[in-house]
Amino acid sequence: MEVEAYAGAADPASHAFRGRTARNATMFGPPGHLYVYFSYGMHFCANVVCGPDGEASAVLLRGLTPVAGLEEMRAARGPAARRDRDLCSGPGKLCQALGLDRSFDGADLVAGDRGVAVVDDGTPPPPAPAVSGRVGLSVATEVPWRFYVAGAVGISRSR
């Protein structure tokens, strides 16, 4: 598990920093929804909207430990994912493995209206999550808002 926090209008690294646009509209909506955007001409990235309606705060999903549907993930990722640990070890890989694209933008993760939901499987929170600066930014690079489970499978390469 690996995530990064983006603090809406107050965060220069957030897509919401320059105000609401057609692309980031979901972030300005109510929490519990999925914000999916297209980047670098070939990748999708997924966020969970977490602030109250109108605040545009979100959490970027950067890495996951696959626990089920491994066969489907391998098929979706293709030959590039040599090892199972590479299936979801990055924001773009994660979306490819789960089949997420722009059509999932705005999905309700509580109701699961588009077949995607956030659920509690009983795994307790990590007692000591690791922290670092966020990856791939040109601004606010030292703000320590990247959180991950140290040693877990499916963590992206950090700088």
Added chain:
DNA sequence: CTTTGGATCGTCT
């Protein structure tokens, strides 16, 4: 193991 460069296009200036 690390470094480097190419692919590729929607979005905002």
Added chain:
DNA sequence: GACGATCCAAAGG
């Protein structure tokens, strides 16, 4: 018209 909240293959140690 420029630039990404990226990934991967290839090449060098």
